[in-house]
Amino acid sequence: MREDLIFYTNPQSRGRIVRWMLEEVGVAYKTVVLDYGAGMKSVEYLAINPMGKVPVIVHNGNVVTEGAAICAYLAEVFPAAGLLPQTMKEKANYYRWLFFAAGPLESALTNKRVFAEEPDAEKERMLGYGNYEYTLSTLAMAVKANPFIAGERFTAADVYVGSHIGWGMQFGTLEKREAFVDYFARLQQRPALKRAAELDDALVEKASET
Template sequence: MADDLIFYTNPMSRGRMVRWMLEEVGAPYETRILSYGADMKSAEFLTVNPMGKVPAIVHGGAVVTEVAAICAYLAETFPDAGLEARSAKERASYYRWMFFAAGPLEAAVTNRVLGVVVPDEKRGFVGYGSYQSVLDALEGAVSASSFIAGDRFTAADVYVGSHLSWGLQFGSIERREGFEAYVERVKARPALHRATEIDDALLASTKG
């Protein structure tokens, strides 16, 4: 039943990453579109996510927020989709780079967009060190194999691939050959095309 899996989102949000993951999983789900402001800060939605932001999912009464967590949860909950890590070697890279994107990459890119410059002597305090060192590490990871955890597409590629795709599109991540080749591989997924069409149509309807 679709109401067993409820997806809270907005087509102009990181909910697009979760939409992609949901389309990869193939399980039926109900979409609830929330507008910025009143909807996301409503008392009803704050019981789902006290942060008052999307995306979020509710599955059988269990709430999951944060995109990386949602992707990992869906991969494990719907194993028939084949998107979870299977071997110890896959799990090592799967979790390593998914959380790298959620932590160091997110922080480094955000600070760069905001114009925050960390002095050399303070790099130890920010965890990620520097924007360049983060990109160097990630470039090595996406260039080592076809996908982030090896030669097989997993949920980690939904998350890491989305970050890199958006970063290249909007200029917050510098163009590198390894990034562009990796993004082209993940963008070939039919589920991504379906998810993009759904969210683009929703976005057009809200503007109309």
């Protein structure tokens, strides 16, 4: 039943990552759209996620927050979708790059957008990602190594890593290096990504009409 899996989101948020993952999994789910004001800060929603942010899923009463965690969770609880790594090599790459994207990459891209100046060498030691250039060069190496981030097969890690690369290039926080362009072009062929984008774009359009 749809009510067994509830998806809290806003179409102009990181919820688009989870929407893509849900479409890859291919199970029925209920969507609850929240605005950035009263919706996300209501008493009812804060009881689900005290951070007052989206995305969140509630599966059989169990709450999962954080985009990377949700992707990993859905891949595990719905194994028939084939989005889990299989070999030890795939597992190593899967976990390495999934958490790289959730930690160093997201921090580097966010800081690049918010702060005008790069941190000096002394401050770099305090940052989990070092600096922007190190992070992007490492990511470029990762996406050039194989067709997909964990190897020859598409996995849940590609949903998360690919979303950050796609958004980064779109909004100018990530350089359009050839490795990133080629990698994301492969992901854009995914039918689930196209369906997810259509669903969220329709919600954005609907909101603009009200």
